Amino acid sequence: MDGVMVFKRWTLDGGLDLDGHKDLSRQRSIISATIPDELVYPLVFRSGEVARALVKTGDRVLKGQVIAESQGAQGTLLHAASSGYIQENELRTIAHPSGLKSLCLIIATDGLDEACSVAEPVHYSQLLPVEIRAKIHQSGIVGLGGAGFPTAVKLKPESSCEVDTLVINGAECEPYITCDDRLMQQYPEQILLGIQVLLRALTIKKCVIGIEEDMPEAIDSMQKEIDRQGIDYIQVNVVPALYPAGGERQLIFLLTGRETPSNGFPVDVGVICQNIGTVMAVYQSIFQGQALTERVVTLTGLGLKTPQNMWVRIGTPIKDLVRQCGGYNGSIERLIMGGLMMGFVLPDDSVGITKATNCILVATPREVAKTRDMEVLPCIRCGECATVCPVNLLPQQLYWYSQGGDHDKSQSFGLFDCIECGCCDVVCPSHIPLVQYFRASKSKAVLKRRDDETAGLAKQRFENQQLRKAQEKMEREQRIRLKKLALVKLKKESAGSAPNAADKS
Amino acid sequence: MKSLWVTSPYLPPQNSVSKIMFKVLVALLPGIFLLALFFGWGVFVNILLAVLTALITEAIVLKLRQRPVLKSLKDLSAPLTAVLLGIAIPTVAPWWLIVLGTGFAIVIVKQLYGGLGSNLFNPAMAGYAFLLISFPQEMTAWAVPGSLNAWQFSDIIRLLFLEQLPEAITVDGITMATPLDAVKTQLAMNQESAVAVPATVERLFTQGWGWLSLGYFVGGLWLVQQRVVAWQIPLGILCALALISTGFYFYDDQSYSTPAFHLLAGATMVGAFFIATDPVTAATSPKGRFIFGFMIGALTYLIRVWGGYPDAMAFAVLLMNIAVPVIDYYTQPKVFGVRR
Numbered sequence: 001m002d003g004v005m006v007f008k009r010w011t012l013d014g015g016l017d018l019d020g021h022k023d024l025s026r027q028r029s030i031i032s033a034t035i036p037d038e039l040v041y042p043l044v045f046r047s048g049e050v051a052r053a054l055v056k057t058g059d060r061v062l063k064g065q066v067i068a069e070s071q072g073a074q075g076t077l078l079h080a081a082s083s084g085y086i087q088e089n090e091l092r093t094i095a096h097p098s099g100l101k102s103l104c105l106i107i108a109t110d111g112l113d114e115a116c117s118v119a120e121p122v123h124y125s126q127l128l129p130v131e132i133r134a135k136i137h138q139s140g141i142v143g144l145g146g147a148g149f150p151t152a153v154k155l156k157p158e159s160s161c162e163v164d165t166l167v168i169n170g171a172e173c174e175p176y177i178t179c180d181d182r183l184m185q186q187y188p189e190q191i192l193l194g195i196q197v198l199l200r201a202l203t204i205k206k207c208v209i210g211i212e213e214d215m216p217e218a219i220d221s222m223q224k225e226i227d228r229q230g231i232d233y234i235q236v237n238v239v240p241a242l243y244p245a246g247g248e249r250q251l252i253f254l255l256t257g258r259e260t261p262s263n264g265f266p267v268d269v270g271v272i273c274q275n276i277g278t279v280m281a282v283y284q285s286i287f288q289g290q291a292l293t294e295r296v297v298t299l300t301g302l303g304l305k306t307p308q309n310m311w312v313r314i315g316t317p318i319k320d321l322v323r324q325c326g327g328y329n330g331s332i333e334r335l336i337m338g339g340l341m342m343g344f345v346l347p348d349d350s351v352g353i354t355k356a357t358n359c360i361l362v363a364t365p366r367e368v369a370k371t372r373d374m375e376v377l378p379c380i381r382c383g384e385c386a387t388v389c390p391v392n393l394l395p396q397q398l399y400w401y402s403q404g405g406d407h408d409k410s411q412s413f414g415l416f417d418c419i420e421c422g423c424c425d426v427v428c429p430s431h432i433p434l435v436q437y438f439r440a441s442k443s444k445a446v447l448k449r450r451d452d453e454t455a456g457l458a459k460q461r462f463e464n465q466q467l468r469k470a471q472e473k474m475e476r477e478q479r480i481r482l483k484k485l486a487l488v489k490l491k492k493e494s495a496g497s498a499p500n501a502a503d504k505s
Numbered sequence: 506m507k508s509l510w511v512t513s514p515y516l517p518p519q520n521s522v523s524k525i526m527f528k529v530l531v532a533l534l535p536g537i538f539l540l541a542l543f544f545g546w547g548v549f550v551n552i553l554l555a556v557l558t559a560l561i562t563e564a565i566v567l568k569l570r571q572r573p574v575l576k577s578l579k580d581l582s583a584p585l586t587a588v589l590l591g592i593a594i595p596t597v598a599p600w601w602l603i604v605l606g607t608g609f610a611i612v613i614v615k616q617l618y619g620g621l622g623s624n625l626f627n628p629a630m631a632g633y634a635f636l637l638i639s640f641p642q643e644m645t646a647w648a649v650p651g652s653l654n655a656w657q658f659s660d661i662i663r664l665l666f667l668e669q670l671p672e673a674i675t676v677d678g679i680t681m682a683t684p685l686d687a688v689k690t691q692l693a694m695n696q697e698s699a700v701a702v703p704a705t706v707e708r709l710f711t712q713g714w715g716w717l718s719l720g721y722f723v724g725g726l727w728l729v730q731q732r733v734v735a736w737q738i739p740l741g742i743l744c745a746l747a748l749i750s751t752g753f754y755f756y757d758d759q760s761y762s763t764p765a766f767h768l769l770a771g772a773t774m775v776g777a778f779f780i781a782t783d784p785v786t787a788a789t790s791p792k793g794r795f796i797f798g799f800m801i802g803a804l805t806y807l808i809r810v811w812g813g814y815p816d817a818m819a820f821a822v823l824l825m826n827i828a829v830p831v832i833d834y835y836t837q838p839k840v841f842g843v844r845r
Contacts, residue, residue, distance in 0.1 A: 013841070334515060338513075339513075341514040343513055368516070369515055377522050379622050380582075381787070392839060413837075427520060433512075435514065
């Protein structure tokens with residue numbers, strides 16, 4: 001095709017060629033999950049972001065109605081995924097690596113699935129960028145790739161660098177996950193429309209869709225649709241099937257050769273990156289007026305009778321979905337939310353699907369590491385970890401300093417550049433849980449920084465107080481001195497001029 | 506459903522220390538076979554004694570250090586050290602030589618520094634250097650290639666354990682100088698013509714040393730292909746030796762041996778692929794590894810030609826072990842997204 005932008009192909013340092021296990025679910029069309037009896041929404045949206053409920057116990061809510069919001073510049077909205085009645089808030093296990101319980105908003109569904117009235121959608125070409133962002137915000141759209149960052153905020157870049165490229169992340173590099181693959185296979189037209197909306201919101205005309213080479217159906221589907229519509233400013237670019245090619249910074253580098261600065265964001269190199277699922281949500285918001293109440297989730301693993309991809313209402317407890325996949329199959333080692341490499345273990349299956357949940361992996365002992373901390377040997381400095389690190393860190397050095405608690409040193413070795421992809425962990429012959437050490441080290445470094453800041457503030461306050469006290473003392477002394485002087489003067493005057501005064505009187 | 510608290514990744518580890526050590530042992534097989542072919546069955550006795558000594562001494566120290574004994578023995582690192590030392594000493598050496606050397610390597614060089622992963626020096630090479638300095642005579646008494654082939658196994662046992670030779674055979678009759686040693690002696694005696702260079706390379710092969718080197722080279726290449734050893738280290742060593750020896754050879758081909766001689770003689774190949782590549786005591790960054798290897802090659806040449814010993818791999822490796830922290834510090838790779 002003429003006018004196609006030609007991209008140089010960049011390669012990633014490190015990375016792993018992992019067994020994808022994608023065939024468990026790749027060929028299965030997305031089916032709709034049924035309405036669960038109960039929808040569960042944690043009142044903590046992203047880590048540490050507390051949300052406020054906008055409904056009371058006993059209220060009837062409709063599908064698409066806003067039920068909670070978080071405050072601040074990065075605040076988002078949460079919508080009910082089906083109609084029903086608000087129950088008493090309860091402490092429930094939430095989708096968080098800590099496995100802790102937190103206050104949750106609960107809807108007892110009534111099965112009617114009655115929706116809010118939707119205003120007639122305006123064609124996106126009639127909308128200003130600011131109006132598109134507002135609609136995206138009102139639809140409660142966040143990044144569906146896992147990070148859950150508010151999309152509207154991401155579309156209003158604040159950087160000295162001018163954004164010129166929209167990167168769409170269709171590289172599902174984590175093993176097992178196929179939800180974006182299926183979306184691209186089944187909804188290419190909608191995805192292209194979603195991309196056009198995003199391009200309009202960013203007022204740019206250049207988009208690259210990055211898809212891994214082991215997803216031929218998705219590549220084919222997107223390319224065919226682009227060719228059919230004759231769009232020349234959206235390009236499908238195939239990236240190597242190498243984990244973690246789908247990491248935001250890694251993908252941007254593979255597609256554009258631009259290195260997102262360590263202490264910055266993709267906008268700093270003129271790129272905005274959105275995930276396929278997010279693009280689909282944008283399409284649904286702008287063209288159908290739908291809020292984000294549903295997403296595609298891959299339910300997979302040998303521990304499920306029939307793995308598949310499903311349109312799932314946000315808030316649906318995992319156990320309802322497992323039932324619809326034919327139930328558990330044999331002995332289950334772990335229930336993982338997210339991927340095999342970067343997901344987290346859930347303590348039980350009552351946890352609700354969140355906006356950021358792309359996969360539920362029901363893993364058998366065959367598929368996951370068992371009690372791996374049993375056989376840890378000392379590091380033999382083989383350096384495999386450094387070879388596979390996609391950000392060129394020296395994990396063994398980091399491990400050395402993390403273990404010794406030397407957080408300053410580990411930061412100088414790039415602790416905060418670690419993307420926790422887990423490659424080093426998997427290749428370590430000594431079976432050292434490296435990423436676990438790095439996570440702990442990061443938390444400790446953050447805590448220490450906070451402590452230092454608090455201590456600094458306290459010191460500042462104390463010094464200010466001392467200064468103020470000194471100044472007050474000085475002023476007081478000054479006042480007393482002046483008063484004394486005035487008194488002396490007065491006495492002198494009164495002594496000297498007493499006769500006059502007497503005269504006057 | 507178990508929910509033992511571990512964080513991602515959940516993919517099981519793909520490799521293990523014992524797997525790595527086992528592969529290195531397998532890669533040594535061609536070399537060991539050729540060693541036995543040219544220098545007699547003594548190599549197997551040496552290896553057996555070394556492995557037994559290594560396992561026993563390591564177990565004792567681990568017990569004293571109150572560390573899990575079985576778990577550490579299972580990693581196969583002690584047997585590997587033992588085998589490396591076992592193939593490095595002459596096949597006609599008395600039994601106590603290998604026992605002493607292995608004990609020193611395991612107890613002093615490895616365990617007293619903290620065991621696997623904590624030692625500064627390559628245990629096998631430190632053990633070798635210890636023996637070479639303490640017992641130079643026993644350590645340089647290499648058999649005349651093929652001379653022991655007619656011997657009974659019992660003769661070899663008697664020689665190694667009782668230091669008794671069969672009748673009508675003298676020590677001088679069964680041992681001879683290695684090619685490196687011969688070159689050195691001849692040069693020292695100023696018989697420059699004796700370094701008729703093609704003859705020395707030819708002699709390498711007629712005396713088995715050349716074939717032995719090729720055996721180690723083949724095993725080493727397999728290790729590189731298996732990604733068990735870092736290719737930068739052997740490449741660095743071989744590059745340095747080839748480059749420097751070529752330079753000197755062209756400068757004066759009467760006093761300096763050919764590059765082929767340096768690459769195939771002595772411990773070059775076994776050192777490049779099996780000794781210097783010990784990850785614990787080598788540099789870790791890719792660039793650092795090449796520098797580490799290159800410097801070992803350069804030092805080897807330096808000591809071989811101008812030093813007091815005919816071969817120098819052990820000393821070169823030990824000297825560069827000292828330099829590892831510095832090399833590692835100055836060769837950190839550029840982190841993604843960080844501007845230099």
